[in-house]
Each structure stands twice: as structure tokens, then as C-alpha cells.
Amino acid sequence: MVEAKSPAAQLEAKIRERTATVGVVGLGYVGLPLLRAFFQAGFPVVGYDVDTQKIDMLKRGESYLKHLGEDFVGELSKSPKFLPTANPADLAKADAIILCVPTPLGKHGEPDMSYIEKSTEMVAKVLRKGQLVSLESTTYPGTTRGDCMPILAKTGLVAGKDYFLAFSPEREDPGRKDHSTQTIPKLVGGTDETSGKLATMLYAAAIKKVIPVDNAEVAEAAKLLENIYRCVNIALVNELKPVLGAMGIDIWKVIDAAATKPFGFQAFYPGPGLGGHCIPIDPFYLTWKAREFGHHTRFIELAGEINNSMPHYVIHKTIEGLNEVGKPLRGSKVLVIGLAYKPDVDDVRETPAAEIIKLLFEHGADVSYHDPHVPLFAGMRKYMEYRMHSVPLTRDNLKGADCVLIVTNHAAVDWKAIADHSNLVVDSRNALSKLLPIAGKYVQA
Numbered sequence: 001m002v003e004a005k006s007p008a009a010q011l012e013a014k015i016r017e018r019t020a021t022v023g024v025v026g027l028g029y030v031g032l033p034l035l036r037a038f039f040q041a042g043f044p045v046v047g048y049d050v051d052t053q054k055i056d057m058l059k060r061g062e063s064y065l066k067h068l069g070e071d072f073v074g075e076l077s078k079s080p081k082f083l084p085t086a087n088p089a090d091l092a093k094a095d096a097i098i099l100c101v102p103t104p105l106g107k108h109g110e111p112d113m114s115y116i117e118k119s120t121e122m123v124a125k126v127l128r129k130g131q132l133v134s135l136e137s138t139t140y141p142g143t144t145r146g147d148c149m150p151i152l153a154k155t156g157l158v159a160g161k162d163y164f165l166a167f168s169p170e171r172e173d174p175g176r177k178d179h180s181t182q183t184i185p186k187l188v189g190g191t192d193e194t195s196g197k198l199a200t201m202l203y204a205a206a207i208k209k210v211i212p213v214d215n216a217e218v219a220e221a222a223k224l225l226e227n228i229y230r231c232v233n234i235a236l237v238n239e240l241k242p243v244l245g246a247m248g249i250d251i252w253k254v255i256d257a258a259a260t261k262p263f264g265f266q267a268f269y270p271g272p273g274l275g276g277h278c279i280p281i282d283p284f285y286l287t288w289k290a291r292e293f294g295h296h297t298r299f300i301e302l303a304g305e306i307n308n309s310m311p312h313y314v315i316h317k318t319i320e321g322l323n324e325v326g327k328p329l330r331g332s333k334v335l336v337i338g339l340a341y342k343p344d345v346d347d348v349r350e351t352p353a354a355e356i357i358k359l360l361f362e363h364g365a366d367v368s369y370h371d372p373h374v375p376l377f378a379g380m381r382k383y384m385e386y387r388m389h390s391v392p393l394t395r396d397n398l399k400g401a402d403c404v405l406i407v408t409n410h411a412a413v414d415w416k417a418i419a420d421h422s423n424l425v426v427d428s429r430n431a432l433s434k435l436l437p438i439a440g441k442y443v444q445a
């Protein structure tokens with residue numbers, strides 16, 4: 001494939017022999033499962049994170065991501081093929097460095113590129129001939145070539161000749177049981193042909209199906225398209241929810257009916273608003289970049305507006321439900337079920353539950369919450385003043401609440417107890433539909 005003994009040929013041989021050391025930068029929801037995929041494929045791995053608590057836990061064989069299980073981290077920590085580190089110099093040992101750092105939005109909704117910039121600067125300090133650098137963080141098209149490459153170019157090394165640079169979007173869905181990092185098809189795009197080929201080869205050694213695309217920009221834009229598609233379609237059903245509700249039609253039944261069509265329709269479900277590190281954020285990376293080219297992303301902004309309004313709709317339905325039993329929201333005891341942004345995970349990033357709790361407090365409600373996966377609600381970016389502990393889901397707590405408000409439908413919640421002992425249930429997830437009619441009053445939100 002490439003000239004013998006060139007940096008590319010040397011890296012190619014190491015990948016083939018699985019002696020290439022793979023360094024993963026940022027060991028969060030994306031980085032740690034990815035490191036596991038390369039480790040399980042037989043590669044030596046270096047795991048780097050600025051968070052020393054995470055590194056210490058990995059050294060002790062303890063997992064901070066419950067869904068990955070302790071077994072894997074225990075095995076990893078005992079292996080001589082694993083180096084957990086908070087020392088950037090250790091990345092010099094890596095033949096391939098994969099960046100999985102956060103890409104949040106800044107204060108004014110603009111992309112916060114500081115994590116990508118800082119980690120690329122750190123890679124530049126150890127960059128040497130024959131290394132491959134792959135960015136996995138979700139970002140706007142042009143980041144790998146336009147933001148990372150200039151930082152790496154300051155070393156004097158040339159991409160595509162001395163070192164190799166690619167983008168491969170992460171499609172991880174934490175908590176999903178039917179797919180793992182290894183089975184989710186992986187897109188790979190290089191900033192040049194050789195980089196694309198080497199990155200494809202590396203990923204193909206650990207992941208079942210790898211799809212090379214023309215370049216890094218196609219891979220970057222494809223990831224955004226996937227998430228924008230979800231964001232816009234969720235907004236569509238969120239818009240229809242109050243409309244059909246006003247007509248006395250159950251939107252969940254409508255979606256299930258439409259989903260019987262074998263083509264041309266994919267089911268999306270309404271909810272209390274968007275959460276997680278991806279769908280509420282990534283589309284706005286494109287919105288921001290589009291402005292540079294004189295374009296406006298009206299669909300994305302409208303979807304954002306509708307999705308962001310959903311916590312207010314849930315509050316409105318709560319007020320209506322309480323009103324029907326002769327109570328004002330002010331002073332009422334509201335027990336929120338579920339703080340995580342989606343079922344069966346402990347991830348609270350951007351969770352709509354936080355906004356809903358804030359709005360409930362602002363309306364003078366007496367608020368508590370129950371989440372089997374999130375024992376403490378504290379220290380969240382926009383909600384620093386809140387510090388609450390999950391209360392147990394006892395009969396007394398349910399009976400004592402004026403309203404039980406369902407925000408997240410975790411499998412581990414005792415739904416039967418909620419159905420049997422609540423005075424009023426406001427359900428934003430259709431969680432109780434199979435248990436209807438319930439003992440108390442039921443309101444879909």
C-alpha cells in the first residue's frame with residue numbers, strides 16, 4: 001500500500017501486528033468504551049485524562065461508568081498492556097492518539113472548542129513521525145483540518161507524510177443493550193488519502209464494520225446530520241403532542257399506528273425536552289459554522305425552540321392537573337420521577353428534569369425527586385444553587401405527594417407502586433400507559 005520504511009509503512013506494519021499502542025485522550029462515556037474495544041482487540045492501550053480521580057479509579061480497577069461493569073475495568077487494571085495516566089508525556093508511547101474530549105456549548109450558545117484545542121496542543125508536544133491522530137469529538141465540519149492541523153503543523157511535521165490525521169465520529173449510545181462500540185459501524189475520513197487508509201485500518205482491527213468516506217469533512221458533517229435528524233424529528237413529535245392532545249388523541253398510539261408502515265417512517269417519541277451531551281448541543285455547532293458562510297439553519301433553530309419549550313409544557317400540564325383536583329402548584333408537594341436525561345443511565349448532562357425542577361421551585365412548589373440511578377442532584381452548570389437527594393419510592397412518599405411527575409422512565413422504577421398509591425400522576429413519557437386506569441388521577445403531558 002505505501003512505500004517501504006516510510007512512516008506510513010511502519011505504522012501500517014504495527015497495526016497489522018497489533019503492536020501499535022493506542023492512546024485515548026478523554027476517558028468519558030466515549031473514550032473508555034473505545035479504549036476497551038482496542039484493548040479487547042489485543043492492542044496495548046494508554047488511557048489519558050486530566051481528571052486524576054478517574055485515573056486513580058482505573059488504577060484501582062474501579063469503574064466510574066456503571067454500564068461498562070466492574071469486571072472489565074478490573075481486568076484492564078491488572079493488564080501490563082494498559083497504562084492509565086494523567087501525565088501527557090506518556091502519550092509519546094502511543095502510535096495512534098484518539099481524542100475523545102468534550103465539545104459543549106459556551107455561555108452564549110457558541111461552540112466551546114477549548115477542549116479540542118488544549119488536547120491537540122498537548123498532542124503536538126509529543127507528536128513524532130509515524131503517529132496517527134484521530135479526532136472523535138462531535139464538532140462542525142472543518143475542525144480536523146482547520147483547527148487541529150494548524151496546531152500540529154507548528155511542530156514542522158507534515159500531515160499525510162510524517163504523521164496522519166483523521167476524523168472518525170463517535171456514535172456511542174450509553175446504556176444501549178443491542179449495540180456496543182464494536183458493533184456500531186464506524187465512519188472514517190482522513191485529511192488526506194494515506195491518513196484515511198491508515199485510520200480505516202486501525203479502526204477495522206477493533207470494530208466490526210468500518211466505512212471509509214472521502215475525507216474528514218464528510219465524516220464530521222455526517223455525524224451532525226445524524227444528530228440534527230434526531231433533534232428535528234423529536235421536535236416534530238413534541239410539536240404534535242399538545243396539538244393532538246387538544247383533540248383528545250393519544251400521540252403515542254398515533255406513532256405506534258404510523259410505525260406499522262414498513263418504509264418511509266421512523267418512529268420518534270415526544271418527551272419532557274431534550275437531554276444528554278449530544279442532541280441538544282451538536283446541531284448548534286453547525287448553526288454557528290453556517291453563519292460564517294452566510295447561511296441560517298432555520299430548521300435547527302426552530303427544533304431547538306420547540307424542544308426547549310417542553311419543560312414549560314410539562315409545568316403547564318402539572319398546573320392543569322393540580323387545578324382539576326382543586327390545588328394550586330404553589331405549596332403543592334411534587335415528587336419528580338427520574339432525573340437522568342434518558343432511561344436506565346445515570347447521566348444528567350442537559351437533563352430537562354433540572355429545568356423542570358427549577359421551574360417547579362420558581363412556582364413555589366415543594367419539590368422532591370426519586371431516581372434509582374442518580375442519588376444526588378448538585379453541582380450542575382446552570383443549577384448550582386440546587387442540592388437535593390433522591391427520596392425512596394415508598395407508599396408514604398407517594399401518598400404524601402399532591403402530584404407525581406414522571407420525567408424519566410427508568411426500568412428500575414416501581415411503576416406499579418406509582419399507579420397504586422399516587423393521588424395525581426402527570427406523565428411526560430407514557431410510562432404508565434400499560435397500567436391504566438390507575439388509582440389516582442392521570443394526566444398525559
Ligand SMILES: NC(=O)c1ccc[n+]([C@@H]2O[C@H](COP(=O)([O-])OP(=O)(O)OC[C@H]3O[C@@H](n4cnc5c(N)ncnc54)[C@H](O)[C@@H]3O)[C@@H](O)[C@H]2O)c1
Pocket residue numbers: 025026027028029030031048049050051054100101102103115118119136137138139170171172173174277278
Ligand atoms: N456521550 C455520548 O453518548 C456521545 C456519543 C457520541 C459522541 N459524543 C461526543 O464525544 C465527545 C466526548 O463525549 P463524552 O460523552 O465522552 O464526554 P465525557 O464528559 O463523558 O468525557 C470527556 C472526558 O474528557 C476529559 N477531558 C477534558 N479535557 C481534557 C483534556 N484536555 N485532555 C484529556 N482529557 C480531557 C474529561 O475529564 C472527561 O473524562 C463529545 O464531543 C461528545 O459530543 C458523545
